[in-house]
Structure formats: structure tokens, C-alpha cells
Amino acid sequence: MSALAALLVRDIRLAVRLGGGAPIGVLFFLIVVTLVPFALGPDLGLLRRIGPAILWLGALLASLLALDRLFAADYEDGSLDLILMSSVPLELAVAAKAVAHWLTTGLPLVIASPVLGLFLDLDPWPMGAVALTLLIGTPALTFIGTVGAALAVTLRRGSLIVAVLILPLTIPVLIFGVAAANTAIVGPVPFGPPFTILCGLTLISFVIGPVAAAAALRHGLE
Amino acid sequence: MGFADLANPSRFLSLAERALPWLVVATAAVFAIGLYQALLVAPDDYQQGATVKIMFIHVPNAWLAMLCWTVMSIAALGTLVWRHPLADVAAKAAAPLGTAFTFLCLVTGSLWGRPMWGAYWVWDGRLTSVLVLFLMYLAVLALWRTIEDPSRAARAVAILTLVGAINLPIIKFSVDWWATLHQPASVFRMGAPTIHPAILVPLLIMGVAFMLLFVTLHLAAMRNEILRRRVRTLLLMQAQAGA
Amino acid sequence: MHLGPYAAFIVAAYAAAFAVVTALIGWVVVDHRAQTRTLHDLEGRGIARRRSSRQEAL
Numbered sequence: 001m002s003a004l005a006a007l008l009v010r011d012i013r014l015a016v017r018l019g020g021g022a023p024i025g026v027l028f029f030l031i032v033v034t035l036v037p038f039a040l041g042p043d044l045g046l047l048r049r050i051g052p053a054i055l056w057l058g059a060l061l062a063s064l065l066a067l068d069r070l071f072a073a074d075y076e077d078g079s080l081d082l083i084l085m086s087s088v089p090l091e092l093a094v095a096a097k098a099v100a101h102w103l104t105t106g107l108p109l110v111i112a113s114p115v116l117g118l119f120l121d122l123d124p125w126p127m128g129a130v131a132l133t134l135l136i137g138t139p140a141l142t143f144i145g146t147v148g149a150a151l152a153v154t155l156r157r158g159s160l161i162v163a164v165l166i167l168p169l170t171i172p173v174l175i176f177g178v179a180a181a182n183t184a185i186v187g188p189v190p191f192g193p194p195f196t197i198l199c200g201l202t203l204i205s206f207v208i209g210p211v212a213a214a215a216a217l218r219h220g221l222e
Numbered sequence: 223m224g225f226a227d228l229a230n231p232s233r234f235l236s237l238a239e240r241a242l243p244w245l246v247v248a249t250a251a252v253f254a255i256g257l258y259q260a261l262l263v264a265p266d267d268y269q270q271g272a273t274v275k276i277m278f279i280h281v282p283n284a285w286l287a288m289l290c291w292t293v294m295s296i297a298a299l300g301t302l303v304w305r306h307p308l309a310d311v312a313a314k315a316a317a318p319l320g321t322a323f324t325f326l327c328l329v330t331g332s333l334w335g336r337p338m339w340g341a342y343w344v345w346d347g348r349l350t351s352v353l354v355l356f357l358m359y360l361a362v363l364a365l366w367r368t369i370e371d372p373s374r375a376a377r378a379v380a381i382l383t384l385v386g387a388i389n390l391p392i393i394k395f396s397v398d399w400w401a402t403l404h405q406p407a408s409v410f411r412m413g414a415p416t417i418h419p420a421i422l423v424p425l426l427i428m429g430v431a432f433m434l435l436f437v438t439l440h441l442a443a444m445r446n447e448i449l450r451r452r453v454r455t456l457l458l459m460q461a462q463a464g465a
Numbered sequence: 466m467h468l469g470p471y472a473a474f475i476v477a478a479y480a481a482a483f484a485v486v487t488a489l490i491g492w493v494v495v496d497h498r499a500q501t502r503t504l505h506d507l508e509g510r511g512i513a514r515r516r517s518s519r520q521e522a523l
Binding site for chain 2: 147151152154155161164165167168169171172175176179189197201204208212215216219220222
Binding site for chain 2: 467468469470471472475481485489490492496497501503504507508
């Protein structure tokens, strides 16, 4: 098994065994979606109309939660140094960790979103649109998030600063993700253009994320 | 005296000490001319009346907000690629300045918008992009404060600055797209008024004035940062000597 | 100088600019004084950097 695949499997196993990733993330997602009607009132017409936006915001915030642990656990027990010293290019190692993180944190959110859509009285097509846009968009959130996680790796209690660093950079993903999902509700704007741009943003993040995060790790751990 | 000599902090300090008085005088002079032009000479816009005078502050600060991030990005390259010793100093000195100018751009934009469109903030595409830029400046400030070691902080901020620089066009495009999506009537286009020479000249003079202000403040702040690092070195030496 | 019906906004904008610029200038000046004072103190106490021609450390 190649080193990268081994790293990927190890990270997935750790995330599954230790918990704190998927279940807590989905729980946070559920709580956010529950909070909104308390704030806005249970008017189903309103909730249905802003449903995709609520789901996207909840998924965005839930994605942020687990990010600071992405490198912190490895930093604390020394495995991060081993990863840096190995012959595997650091950018690819970061990408492998990001994929593992998404599979164990982002993907559960995607799967949970149709269920949570029921709370917002979404029809099947908007529900599917939200899930599809989240499927494409949450990897972008994870990969952009690796940059923040890498910059904050040496800091204790880094989760808030990671959020502060990352959130402005995730705004384009949010804009196009919600826009694409909303086309299922609002109508005349076609699904294609925002969705294509969202795909483009995710692909760009696959490059910028690992490159910047690897640079941050190298410089931060010198 | 070549560019490499500039890298020497002591040489830089003496150069800064000599240049600063001239820069201060030049800045004050251009501001005097600019304010005279802006307040007394420039005519009222036929659509916006006298409130167009706010533009003479708002637009130069928008330019400065972008210029400052550009300066920080070039400094970031200096830190990461060439390990230029003054690059760290230049980046750290520029961050608070950029934040302040962006803040001023937002405040004046808001004050300009209120008479025109009835609300202090209308989520206009252009102004919203500046708001996101302001958030990014605050993130940079936060990172400078959070990492203790100065050179490690400089490298982390450098990476964040460059990632931000790459993202800025994407963010601008996204926010503009979002704004047109939600305001199809394009009634909220906070566009520049019809720029004709009587308004353009004061605008350009104020632009030059603000840029001179930035250069002056940046040079002075860099000088302070070099001094601050000397203090830190001395304090570390003192601690090590067990004074 | 006729500022029209929205004079308050124009004045507020220029006042904000004046406040921010003054604050920046103030910060730079005060910081300079603080650093030079500290440097004089430290040098007065006999702690000085070795002026080696080899490497100018910041």
C-alpha cells in the first residue's frame, strides 16, 4: 500500500475510532438548523424559501468545527514531524489528510442535509439540489480550511482564529453553493452557471489548499 | 548605494530619518491643495449635489486599501522567497495602515450611501467587497498578534497574505455576481458619478495626497518596528546575561 | 461653501477621515517616542548590541 494510501486509511481510522468528528459535526448541524426557527418563527413558507441558505450556513459552520484538529493531533504526538521528513511530497500528504477529513466530517453533513431539509419543509428537488451543491462544495471548505489549520497548528486553542482566517475565503463557495441550490426554488435563474462556478472553485481549492498549507507547515515548524 | 544596501537595517534607518521630513512636508502640501480643490473649487454633481465631495475621501481610501494589500503581498514574497530582513518589517508596518484605510473607506461609503439610497448599508457589490477585504485585514492583524515569535509570525502572515491576494479577485467576482443576482434593477449601482474634469482633478490630487500619506506613515512605522525589534533583542540579551 | 441639505453627512465623512488620519499619525509618533526612550534606557544601563560588521541582526 503506498504511503499516501496508508496515511489516508490511518486518518480515517483515527477519526472513526476517536469520534468527535462526524457525529458531533452532524449534531452541530442539527442544532443550528433547529435554532433558526426559534429565531425566525415557524412560518413554513419563509423557512422553505430560505431553507437552502440555512442548510448551507449550518454545513459551513459545522465544517469549521473540526478543522483545528486536522494537524493539531499529529503535531502534539510528533507524527507531523515524521510526515514532514518522509519522502512523500508534503502537498500530497496534506491532500490525503484533507480527503480523510472530508470523508469523515464533510460527507456526513452532505448525507444529513436531506433529512434536515425535512425540518424546513423543503420539496424533493430543492433538497436534492442542496445535497448536490454541498457534495461539491464541502470539499472546497475542507481544502481551504487546511490552510487555516496549518497556519494555526502551533497555537493552542486555535479554533477561533482558524475560523477568522478561513471564513472570508469561503465566501465565494457559500455564494455559489447557495445560489445553485436556490435555483431549485426561485426558478428563472438556471442551475448550470452557479453550479459550474462552484465546481471550478472546488478544483481551485484542491490546488491552493495543499500548496499553501504545506508551505505554512514547513515554515511554521522550522 | 544599491538595493542590497537597503537591506541593512541601519542604513535603512538613516535613509528613513532623512527622507521623512521631506515626505511630511510633501504630504501636507498636497493635502492642502487637494482639500482646497475638493471643498472650495469642485462643483456639485448634478445628480448627487454636494455629497459628491465625500467621494474625494472614499475613492482614494479604496485605492489605498488595495495598494496596501499589494505592498503586503510583495513583502510576503520577500519574506518567503528571499528571506529579505526588511520584508517582515514592511509587512507588519503596513497591516494596521491598510486596516485603517479600509475602515475609512467603509465609513465614508456608508455616509455617502445614506443620503443617496436611504440606508447606511445597502449591501452594494462594491462596498461589500471592501467589507470582506476589511475582514481579511483583521484576520492578518489577529495572526500577527497570536504568534509570538516575530519571524515565524512573519512567515505565517506572508502565506495568509498571498492566499488572500489570490482570493481577492475571486471574492470580488463572487460578490459582484451575488449583488447583481439580488438587485436586478441595478438601482443600487453605487457607481462613480459622471467623471468630468472638474471632479476628476480634485479626486486625483486627493489620491496623490493619500498615497503620500501612506508612504510617509509606512516608512515611519517601519522605522518604529526596527527599533522595537532592537529593543526585543536587547531585552533577550539582558535576560540571557542573567542581569 | 454650500454643502446642501446633506451637509451633516459630508462633515461627518471629513471628520472621520481627520480622526483616522490623526490617530494613525499619533500612533506612529507615540510609538517612536516609546521605542527610543526604551532604547536609551537600555543603552544607559550598559546593555548594547555588539556592533559587528559581520551581520546586522534586527
